[in-house]
Amino acid sequence: MALLSTHTLNSVDGTHAGGVLVTLARIEADGRRTELFRQTTDEGGRLQREIDPAEVRPGAVYEMVLDVGACFAAMTPPPHGPRFMREVVVRLEMPDPDGRYHIPFMLAPNAYSVWYSG
Numbered sequence: 222m223a224l225l226s227t228h229t230l231n232s233v234d235g236t237h238a239g240g241v242l243v244t245l246a247r248i249e250a251d252g253r254r255t256e257l258f259r260q261t262t263d264e265g266g267r268l269q270r271e272i273d274p275a276e277v278r279p280g281a282v283y284e285m286v287l288d289v290g291a292c293f294a295a296m297t298p299p300p301h302g303p304r305f306m307r308e309v310v311v312r313l314e315m316p317d318p319d320g321r322y323h324i325p326f327m328l329a330p331n332a333y334s335v336w337y338s339g
Contacts (some may be wrong), residue, residue: 237266242288277318
């Protein structure tokens with residue numbers, strides 16, 4: 222089984238970004254999206270999900286979407302300044318059906334940073 226994980230961090234105040242809704246979909250050759258899961262990060266900003274090998278297709282494109290707009294809107298008090306980012310979208314491949322894919326994020330209301338750390 223492939224393992225997809227993330228750790229979301231709030232770069233505004235240096236805390237974990239818990240409660241962020243994460244959706245993973247496979248983009249089919251005809252452009253349709255097949256949703257593989259929809260889950261929120263835990264209080265520590267972490268999410269770990271096994272992906273059935275039948276759903277991991279070498280060469281396929283996957284779309285990971287983080288609902289950051291709702292996360293920052295729910296903060297008390299809300300971050301200062303404008304908040305115009307609603308979603309962070311990352312398109313990736315998972316070439317190994319048994320691979321580990323760890324993709325951490327630094328999130329802010331108007332910016333983000335993402336990297337792969339396998």
